[in-house]
Amino acid sequence: MKKQSKEQMLEFAEKLGVPVFEQIANLKVLQFNYVRTIDLLPEMIIMMRSLVAKEAFSFRRDPITVIKNGLLFSFQNVFNDGQENVADLPSNLQQERSHVRITPSHMTSEVRFAKQSHIKQISIIIEMTYLSRFLGKDQPQFSYLFDADSTFWIEEFMSPEIASIVDQMLNNSHNVSFPDLFYSMKALELLYFLFNNLSRRESVSHQQVTRDEISKVYEVRNAMAASLDCALPISELVKISGMNELKLRKVFTQVFGKGLYTYFQYIRMEEAARLLREERLSVSETGYRLGFSNLSYFGRLFEEHKGMKPKKWSSHTP
Structure with missing residues (x-):
């Protein structure tokens, strides 16, 4: 799979509320191993990336405006990018446990990279109405996700099924004839297994969180x-x-x-x-x-x- 240039990724990241051109000097501490973006607007955007932060680094991510009412699904550290034992990288790279985070796309957040941290991520930003059509009659049980004005932050564990789909997205797509269709279907598969996990969460009345x-x-x-x-x-x-x-x-x-x-x-x-x-x-x-x-x-x-x-x-x- 051909890598996109760092410049293309930075331009794309600006659409996602990441003020990278304001942070261009600080970005020198980031080593990009792999980047791919799939523009399926107006319904969905997918970004796959792997990077190493050589020094501690943070920035404020602004609301995502390219999709007005959207949800951001971030699948963290679920794949092996082949960089774990590369000779010119430190042997003590820090890596978070695999997990999925869900936030509304309008939410601002502080993005932090620890020193010598290894970040491997697939992010999906999807328009709420588009997603709700796929959920159909089951959408009401996830109503807490679809309040366009709400502020929340949800973390879910990774499942083996999700890991398998991620592997297909990263490693089995070089011979795909219709890449936009392939990635959109795989993204929906990821969300299917994620919503299956969410349906088994402990019941709680959802409220705004700061x-x-x-x-x-x-x-x-x-x-x-x-x-x-x-x-x-x-x-x-x-x-x-x-x-x-x-x-x-x-x-x-x-x-x-x-x-x-x-x-x-x-x-x-x-x-x-x-x-x-x-x-x-x-x-x-x-x-x-x-x-x-x-x-x-x-x-x-x-x-x-x-x-x-x-x-x-x-x-x-x-």
Whole structure:
């Protein structure tokens, strides 16, 4: 797949509310490995990119105006771009867990790159009315996404089905005869599996959230992720958030789709799965590292989340 020039990407990014030409001097800290944009306006825009931030870098992303009432779906770090072990890149590149973020296209946000961070992303901006036609009679259950004036931020876990579609978009498209049709269909496939995941989220009454509230629940999430061997007491999470307990629970569930305890156990089991398969730890080593003194309970919990016992998982080929 032929790469587009950096200049083409920058021009396209301006359409998406990214003031890149104001930041042109700072962009020298970004190393672009791969960029491709697919202009399907007025209904949809797709951008696929891989880059490394050599230094810390941030900018304010303005509202996206090229699509008036749109939703921005950002699929983060779901693919391998072949840069993980490149000789001239640092071996300690930081990378967020794979996830999907959903925001209204009119929302401003602060985009931050940590030093030595590796960003691999597929972004889809889609017009609300166009998307709602595909959802049809099922659209009302996602009404919180389709309020053109609302401000929200939703993060969802990645699924194997989504990862498979991303792989097809990146690696199997060089011989495609009708690229616009191919990418539009693949984008809709991604959204199909994403909405399937969203339909299983914990029920919560959606409310407007501020950027400060979003920032605070991410601080709570990061504190939980840094203490997987020992659940932090709710009093400490409340203190980090600066909210009362009821509001913290509501905002956290709205953003992440799971309550505090359920989310903690989920990321705990995701880390267990990684330790078993990638670091080749034994079941007992994994359980003890994650704070389980009862390995039988650890095994039952892991099987509930991953559908197989931890020992089988460690030897299973995905």
